Amino acid sequence: MSTSREHFGSRLGFILAAAASAVGIGNLVGFPVNAAKNGGAAFLFIYALFVFLVCVPVMMAELSAGRASQRGPFGCYQLFAPKHPLWHFGGFLSVLTPFMIAVFYLVLTVWILGFLLEIIGGNLRAMAEPEFFGSFITGKSLFVYLVIVAAFVAITLHFGVQKGIERGAKIMMPALFFMLVAMVLFILTRDNAFAGVKYYLIPDFSKLTTQVINGAMSQAFFSLSLGMGIMITYGSYMDRQASIAESARLVAIADTAVAFTAGLLVLPAIFSFNPNTNPDELSSSSVSLVFTFLPKVFLALEASLGYIGATTVAAIFFILVLFAALTSLISIIEVPVCAVMDQFKSGRNRSLLMIGAAIIVVSLGCVVSFGMADFFTHFINYGNCEAGTKCKSFFDLIIDVFYDTILPLNGALICVFVVYQWKKRNFDKELENGDADYKGSIMEKYINFSLGTFIPLLLLLIFINTVLSKFFGTSLI
Ligand code: PHE
Numbered sequence: 001m002s003t004s005r006e007h008f009g010s011r012l013g014f015i016l017a018a019a020a021s022a023v024g025i026g027n028l029v030g031f032p033v034n035a036a037k038n039g040g041a042a043f044l045f046i047y048a049l050f051v052f053l054v055c056v057p058v059m060m061a062e063l064s065a066g067r068a069s070q071r072g073p074f075g076c077y078q079l080f081a082p083k084h085p086l087w088h089f090g091g092f093l094s095v096l097t098p099f100m101i102a103v104f105y106l107v108l109t110v111w112i113l114g115f116l117l118e119i120i121g122g123n124l125r126a127m128a129e130p131e132f133f134g135s136f137i138t139g140k141s142l143f144v145y146l147v148i149v150a151a152f153v154a155i156t157l158h159f160g161v162q163k164g165i166e167r168g169a170k171i172m173m174p175a176l177f178f179m180l181v182a183m184v185l186f187i188l189t190r191d192n193a194f195a196g197v198k199y200y201l202i203p204d205f206s207k208l209t210t211q212v213i214n215g216a217m218s219q220a221f222f223s224l225s226l227g228m229g230i231m232i233t234y235g236s237y238m239d240r241q242a243s244i245a246e247s248a249r250l251v252a253i254a255d256t257a258v259a260f261t262a263g264l265l266v267l268p269a270i271f272s273f274n275p276n277t278n279p280d281e282l283s284s285s286s287v288s289l290v291f292t293f294l295p296k297v298f299l300a301l302e303a304s305l306g307y308i309g310a311t312t313v314a315a316i317f318f319i320l321v322l323f324a325a326l327t328s329l330i331s332i333i334e335v336p337v338c339a340v341m342d343q344f345k346s347g348r349n350r351s352l353l354m355i356g357a358a359i360i361v362v363s364l365g366c367v368v369s370f371g372m373a374d375f376f377t378h379f380i381n382y383g384n385c386e387a388g389t390k391c392k393s394f395f396d397l398i399i400d401v402f403y404d405t406i407l408p409l410n411g412a413l414i415c416v417f418v419v420y421q422w423k424k425r426n427f428d429k430e431l432e433n434g435d436a437d438y439k440g441s442i443m444e445k446y447i448n449f450s451l452g453t454f455i456p457l458l459l460l461l462i463f464i465n466t467v468l469s470k471f472f473g474t475s476l477i
Contacts, residue, residue: 005070006161011242013166014234015250020169021230021331022255023176024324025108026223029286032263034219036200036279039207044260046208046216051252054217054455055224057447058411059231059248061418064430066235067244068422072338073229076236080422087421090413094229097410098335099355100402101228103363104395105332109325110145110367111137111291116318117145124311127295136291137370146360146367149326154356156330157337160348161237165330172323179320180258184265186313187272190304196271199279200263210477211469217462218408224255225328227407227414229335236338243435245443273297290321333359369395382471405466412459419452 008014035043069076077091114136118127126132156164187193221227238247270277273296282289298314305313333355340351369376370393378390383400385391392400418427428448432438465476 005236007237007239008166008234009162011239011247013162013170014238014242015247015254016169016173017166017331018225018231018234018247018251019254019258020173020327021225021234022223022251022328023173023258024105024223024225024328025112025286025290025321026219027255027259028262028321028324029266029290030219031223031259032200032266033279033282033286033289034215035263036267037207037282038212038215039204040199041201041203042205042208043212043216045203046213047220048256050217050220051224051256052249053450054458055220055226056248056252057451057455058221058226058415058459059224059251060244060431060447061414061427061451062226062231063235063238063244063248064427065414065418065422066232067238067240067433068426068430070236071342072236072335073232074339075342076232077417081417084421087417090410090417093406093413094227094232094410095336095339097402097406098228098230098332099359100362100398102329102332102336102359104366104398104403105325105329106146106149106359106363107366107395108287109149109322109329110142112318112322112325113149114139114142114145115291115295116315116322119311119315119318122311124295124299124307124314128299130292132295133288133291134371138372142367146363149329150356150360152326153330153333154352157334157352158349165334168330169327172327176320176323176327177258179316179323180261180265183313183316183320184261187265187268190268190272190301192272192275193268195275196268196277197264199271200267211475214462214465214477217458218404218466221407221411221459221462222403223259224252225331227410228332229339229410230331232414233335233338234331239434241434243438244431244433245435245438245447269294269297273300366395366398369393384473400470404470405463408459408463408466412456412463415451415456415459419448424448424452 008017031047035047065076065080066072069079071079073094074091077087077094081087115127118124118136156168158164159167188197225231235244238244267279270279270282270293282293294317295314298310298317301310301313336355336359337348337351340346340354341348344351365376369379371377376394379394380392380397381387381390382392428439428444431444431447438444461476469475
């Protein structure tokens with residue numbers, strides 16, 4: 001069945017949907033902890049610089065390539081480079097990447113839903129015990145939660161771009177924002193909360209090592225959903241009359257504002273739990289922070305609010321994270337779904353069924369990576385594994401490759417592709433659509449220069465540096 005392409009219903013709808021994709025677990029947890037550990041406002045400064053000088057141009061490249069080609073990433077690379085195997089490989093990577101991210105993000109979302117249901121079921125006290133998470137991730141209920149999350153995402157995507165993705169974002173994003181602000185205001189009234197704010201906002205430039213800068217850049221890139229094919233796909237659903245430059249800027253501002261605000265929630269909460277917290281000791285992984293540390297923080301509210309009060313606050317926090325995770329998950333699964341629709345001219349439901357089934361099968365491998373199946377738990381040897389041991393699980397491998405490493409490579413490829421293969425003049429023309437002031441602006445000069453020169457080089461450097469440090473225990477800089 002051949003279908004004509006769907007589009008977002010309004011400019012605001014597009015911006016909300018793109019922001020809904022960008023705002024995720026990375027903003028709510030990853031950013032605050034990284035910022036606190038790595039120099040507070042100094043980290044924020046580098047992060048913001050990178051968002052506006054590097055990420056916004058890359059987002060503009062992705063959106064324009066999508067809008068001009070009216071295809072998702074796979075089709076877009078093919079259309080603009082019909083006979084070039086390197087670019088077909090780029091297209092392949094930009095569909096494989098979201099597929100694999102969807103796999104591990106689905107697992108995280110399933111855990112978050114599970115935690116929310118446990119909290120609502122009155123189990124916060126048990127959840128604050130150190131052994132809880134270990135037994136939770138090997139529990140059979142996960143399979144039930146998996147079905148619930150998968151069904152929710154599938155139903156949303158079944159309704160398509162306007163009635164599914166856009167409508168979901170229009171409901172969940174304002175709710176998320178409202179809950180976030182309410183939680184911040186509440187947490188700031190707690191004792192010692194301002195110790196957290198201080199730790200978060202006082203700049204410490206001595207912490208800015210090259211590794212930290214590398215980390216800030218990767219975090220920003222991930223947070224804006226770049227290198228995942230999402231913005232190419234969403235660009236293809238965008239209205240020709242909308243300004244791409246302005247839309248990209250608004251999405252970046254919304255995403256950064258949410259990340260910043262989340263810092264005003266997470267750190268004061270941690271400090272009011274224990275005023276002597278040393279953020280250097282906070283776990284480096286967002287996963288263990290959310291699932292092992294935060295339940296303790298919420299349980300500590302029992303002293304002042306009672307058990308029901310503490311449970312309510314914890315539940316609101318997890319609903320917030322769940323909304324952020326679901327909207328990101330929806331956007332990322334749309335990429336391979338759209339690729340199948342474009343490629344095989346198949347209908348939305350059939351593509352959804354194929355991709356959904358494949359994602360669920362691979363994510364089952366992740367779910368059982370935590371002890372349920374030895375093959376997946378001890379999957380492979382690399383990086384800091386001792387010789388002869390398979391210390392990395394299937395889940396670790398997917399996270400290391402597709403979350404930590406590959407995005408900057410995809411980003412560098414799309415920049416070079418847009419500027420040198422699709423060509424600057426076509427790119428420029430697409431950016432002029434819906435934006436009378438773009439032509440001749442400083443922005444135009446900056447975008448044209450940077451995307452063809454230092455942005456892809458910088459992204460490539462981040463990619464190589466991450467490969468060396470993740471997989472070979474060394475680094476470039
Ligand atoms: N921007 C998201 C986040 O911060 C990243 C993401 C987007 C992950 C889409 C998955 C899907 O968590």
